[in-house]
Amino acid sequence: MRGLQHAAFGLKAGPEGSLALKGSSMHRNPSRPLSPHLTIWKWGPHMLVSILHRVTGAGLAVAGGAALVWWLLAIADGPDAYASFVEWTTWKWSLIVWIPLTWALFQHTLSGLRHFVMDIGAGYELPVNKFWATMTVVGAVLLTALLWAWILFGREA
Amino acid sequence: MTMETPLARVRGLGAAGAGAHHWWLERSTSIATLLLLVWLAVSLLRLPSLDHFTLVQWLSGPLGAVPMLLLVVSVFWHLKLGLQVVVEDYVHDEGGKLFWILVINFLSVLGAALALFAVLKIAFTGNAG
Numbered sequence: 001m002r003g004l005q006h007a008a009f010g011l012k013a014g015p016e017g018s019l020a021l022k023g024s025s026m027h028r029n030p031s032r033p034l035s036p037h038l039t040i041w042k043w044g045p046h047m048l049v050s051i052l053h054r055v056t057g058a059g060l061a062v063a064g065g066a067a068l069v070w071w072l073l074a075i076a077d078g079p080d081a082y083a084s085f086v087e088w089t090t091w092k093w094s095l096i097v098w099i100p101l102t103w104a105l106f107q108h109t110l111s112g113l114r115h116f117v118m119d120i121g122a123g124y125e126l127p128v129n130k131f132w133a134t135m136t137v138v139g140a141v142l143l144t145a146l147l148w149a150w151i152l153f154g155r156e157a
Numbered sequence: 158m159t160m161e162t163p164l165a166r167v168r169g170l171g172a173a174g175a176g177a178h179h180w181w182l183e184r185s186t187s188i189a190t191l192l193l194l195v196w197l198a199v200s201l202l203r204l205p206s207l208d209h210f211t212l213v214q215w216l217s218g219p220l221g222a223v224p225m226l227l228l229v230v231s232v233f234w235h236l237k238l239g240l241q242v243v244v245e246d247y248v249h250d251e252g253g254k255l256f257w258i259l260v261i262n263f264l265s266v267l268g269a270a271l272a273l274f275a276v277l278k279i280a281f282t283g284n285a286g
């Protein structure tokens with residue numbers, strides 16, 4: 001396995017998209033499919049969304065999980081503990097946590113829904129796949145902007 | 158002597174060595190979490206206020222406490238499964254993998270237990286407690 005990974009690292013696309021194997025004289029057929037590796041594939045939205053899904057998932061797991069526990073324990077603890085929770089969570093600089101966290105929730109939800117579509121075997125055609133991958137990113141940013149516009153400016157009006 | 162080929166022994170097991178079970182649970186908990194988060198958002202929007210008294214009142218009733226307990230279980234179950242996949246995919250050393258999976262299991266059970274305790278306390282003691 002190690003040797004195989006090593007060979008994959010040696011593969012680089014040449015100037016005309018042809019493949020040259022570095023440090024080996026082994027013959028390779030350039031028309032054969034390659035193992036999916038970040039250093040070989042041309043970047044596309046599907047790769048970004050795949051990575052975002054994992055990063056936002058990990059972020060939500062840690063920060064979202066902690067926030068949920070904190071909120072519930074504060075309510076259970078009584079009015080004083082809850083008041084201190086509210087003071088911390090409505091402090092204006094805490095938006096540095098809440099805005100990315102809500103974005104992560106929207107991104108993870110939308111890319112998660114995309115996973116369901118792909119789980120049933122649909123949406124793999126290149127233009128369709130690219131379109132919906134892009135839409136999860138656009139949608140998550142849009143929903144985050146709308147939510148915070150409403151929280152910060154909408155409710156007082 | 159077994160007639161089973163090595164391929165037949167590993168087919169469908171994947172990096173976690175447990176086949177599609179983990180995958181299926183991850184999907185199930187993701188649907189549950191999504192539905193319960195929609196419930197949470199709608200419930201919070203429908204509450205007349207988000208002060209302590211109102212929240213305790215809400216979580217003392219079965220329509221507040223029970224979905225909240227389910228939400229805690231499904232959120233922590235889902236995040237445990239998700240973090241586990243990340244470790245299985247990126248931590249290649251067996252010892253490190255075991256260590257991080259233990260950490261994830263312990264912390265997600267701890268988080269869930271704390272949250273469940275909080276909801277149960279609110280549900281059983283309410284505003285009198």
